[in-house]
Amino acid sequence: MEGLKFAKTHEWVKVEGDLAIIGLTDFAQEELGDIVYAEPEPEGSQVELEDIIGTVESVKAASDLYAPVSGEIVEANSEIEDAPEMINQAPWETWFVKIRMDDPSQLDQLLDKDAYDAFSEEEKA
């Protein structure tokens, strides 16, 4: 989890060069419960900040993931479509999409781990 950035819409972001690798936080998967469906937006999609980049559903509820940065989806993790439970089991390793960032300075708007933990704790209460 070192070096990860977080969005208030519960995505984690790992930066590798000009790529932002994006997944769903442990807090969010815990809140959703047993995840039974997951679908990343397809490769090649151009997304703006806060566009939908994936969908996840538990038994009871559907929820979207939003782009924490603008750019092109250069890779989508199709494994999660066949095994959505991976998101419950290993939220920090299970990514949805990799975005080639248009503007890495957008990362500055994201939260660090402590700030995200405090934020999600508040959401829970």
Place this chain on the structure above:
Amino acid sequence: MKKTPLYDRHVALGARMVEYAGWNMPVQYAGLKEEIAAVRNETGMFDVSHMGEIRVSGQGTGEFLDWLLTRKVTGKKPDQITYAILSAADGGTVDDLLVYTLGAEDYLLVVNAANKDKDLIHIEESLVSYKAAFADRKSEIAVVDESDLYGQVAIQGPSSLDCMLEVADQLGLNAGQKEELKELKRFRQMLVEVEGHDRPMIISRTGYTGENGYELYVPAARTGHYWDIFMEAGIEPCGLGARDTLRLEAGMPLYGHEMSPDINALEGGMSFFVDLDRDFQGKAMKDKVTRRQLALVSQTRAIPREGYEVYLEGKKIGVITSGTFSPTLDKGIAFGLVDLDTPEVGEVEVQVRKKLQPFTVVNPPFVG
């Protein structure tokens, strides 16, 4: 927010608590999938103390209830429970409920928590109309909210009878009552006296999961005592989340979804529970049927949700009223409410986000 007598136990068990119908209720304990599997394969238990209990009693009550509800309560065996719809004069649905017979002209209506207060008003108002319409009938009828007097625990699953018999002594059943429990038929009740309380515990073979099961109506202050007996017997506590998915798998309707003031019982797929061969307050519903219910199973991974639109050959024909992922079937399942003139077809489409997804039309229940 109201709390059931078991609130502290739920919190101690680490349940996720949510507001439901003004009550602080457990939505899940170990997890939906595990809880649903427990009920489908063994036994699970639910705190359903939030349910409302309305006692209607006094001279003429049976005849009044016959007029108030979509099915007759009179002429039944004394231990027989009646599922019926409480409908308004315009035919819209006020609530669905179970009617228990406590004695001669003495009935207990078990109603949805969210509807209890409006049910009470509706029943009182209906009583005024009834007296005006049938001045020749003797009626000395009292309508009393007894919800605070009862706690309720549901034991549900294929092993639920074994479980009940295992703890029968602790529940206070004597040898004769154990036999009675073994022989108890579906939608029948038995009464068991509770030491130190003037009202008996009601055990009924009823439930909202599609599995065999029992519901225990106990003195509110004793609810924890009974809950603990089942916990010690190793029964899995299950929350409202599991309950909702189980009921949909079983093809059972939920008020506010399959029926409402705007969706009458005939439209909501409950014609079996509406006796149109006699007069009752909401009979106007028969001329107000403009939609009908479809039970749908997803052909893909798509999961239907309430409010999603239903299409046939590119034309919108209705909406989903309840939808979920069914862990038992490993598929999405739903009830849809569609235009009455929708032809009999084997397949429709549901718009899931941006795409139309194929769904098979089935006969409910989805499971069982």
